[in-house]
Amino acid sequence: MTFSRKLRAYVALMKPRIIELLLVATVPTMIFAQQGMPDFWLILNTLVGGTLAAGAAGAFNCYIDREEDRVMRRTAKRPLVTGEVTDREALVFAWVVAVVSVVWLTVGVNVLAGALGAAAIFLYAVFYSIVLKRRTAQNIVWGGVAGCMPVLIGWAAVTGGLDWPALVLFLFIFLWTPPHYWPLSMKYADDYSRAGVPMLGAVSSARTVGSQVVLYAWATLVCSLLLVPVGGAGWVYTLTALGSGAWFVWHSHKLHALAVAGRPTDKQAMYVFHGSIAYITFVFLALAVDPFVGGPLL
Numbered sequence: 001m002t003f004s005r006k007l008r009a010y011v012a013l014m015k016p017r018i019i020e021l022l023l024v025a026t027v028p029t030m031i032f033a034q035q036g037m038p039d040f041w042l043i044l045n046t047l048v049g050g051t052l053a054a055g056a057a058g059a060f061n062c063y064i065d066r067e068e069d070r071v072m073r074r075t076a077k078r079p080l081v082t083g084e085v086t087d088r089e090a091l092v093f094a095w096v097v098a099v100v101s102v103v104w105l106t107v108g109v110n111v112l113a114g115a116l117g118a119a120a121i122f123l124y125a126v127f128y129s130i131v132l133k134r135r136t137a138q139n140i141v142w143g144g145v146a147g148c149m150p151v152l153i154g155w156a157a158v159t160g161g162l163d164w165p166a167l168v169l170f171l172f173i174f175l176w177t178p179p180h181y182w183p184l185s186m187k188y189a190d191d192y193s194r195a196g197v198p199m200l201g202a203v204s205s206a207r208t209v210g211s212q213v214v215l216y217a218w219a220t221l222v223c224s225l226l227l228v229p230v231g232g233a234g235w236v237y238t239l240t241a242l243g244s245g246a247w248f249v250w251h252s253h254k255l256h257a258l259a260v261a262g263r264p265t266d267k268q269a270m271y272v273f274h275g276s277i278a279y280i281t282f283v284f285l286a287l288a289v290d291p292f293v294g295g296p297l298l
Contacts (some may be wrong), residue, residue: 009084010093013062014055022054022150023047024281028288029154029169032231035291038158045108046157050150052101053117057146059094060125063087065133068195074188094125105153112156120149137200140185144177165231168223169287173280175220179213179252180276183269206265210256213272217252221245224283232296233287240286248272248279 026046030038062069062080066087069075079085085093098121106114128143148170155166178200185192185201186209192202201209224241227233233241255268 005084009079009082012079013059013085013090013093014097015058015061016055018058018147019051019054021277021280022147023050025169025173025284026050026150026154028284029151029166030158031288032165032233032291033155033158042109042157045104046113046154049101049105049109049113049117050153052097052104053120053153054150056094056098056101057121057124059090059097060121061129063090063094064125064129066090068197072188072191072195074191109153109157110160112160112162113153116149116153116156120146120153123149134197137198137203139197140181140199141178144174144181147177148173165227168226168230172220172223172227172283175216175223176276176280179216179220179248180273180280182209182213183255183272183276185209186269187266187273201269206259207256210252210259210265214249214252214256217245217249221249227287228297232298234290234294234297236293237283237286237290238297241283244279244282248275251275 027043030043030046062078065075066080069078069081075081080087080090098118101121102114102118105117124143124146128139128146132139132143151169151173152162152166155169156162182200185199186206187201189199189202192199200212221241224245225238227241228238251268251272255265255272258265258268
């Protein structure tokens, strides 16, 4: 195997698509916490450390889930399934990247950021991948806490602490995670059933999943608007959060309506899944722009 192919396999272990999504939240949170542009090197160190922490969590997850991945079509190209990386190589790689990430955040950012990075790895690798994933259909709800950590890391990097606006952003991602992931579990229900993983889409009816997606979509929208009274967000953020949130809620209702009518839901489920990514991206881009345009709405 060539060096470049091996390198690509190690990068794939880190689940770069998930990392991209997590980092979308980090820099805007830092800008909002600063109410301006933070120091370039602080941003860079936070992004590097956060990328490594998320990558380590992803690599641990690939190692822990390797047997399930081998029977699922969705994960058929992961490096441990194809044999491009051995089980031992993956585990060693995950540990090395985890240690480097925590050291990087601690030294290059601050101690709190390092501690939050370590917590994020633990929550995803142990709390979600080992404890929850195979035991409950609510796995992605509580396991999603790990995906909320980048906003806390970004806020802590700038302020050295955690404040109410950071907790609102944390809760926003926490509530967004189920309606983001559950539609995907509807599409790949057979995969999860074959692997013995009780994702909600694999163990409940489309109507039940659709109703849960609607409830969480509404909760996410309401939570996003809490940043106006709690965090002093301005009109750019408010209008974007309201508009994109309403769009996401509408498509969630459409998914539920199809399920209630007994019509095929796969296409709409994937639309909601991909739409949720656009939704969170718009919200955090608005969060980054907001400090530079106008002032607090309230």
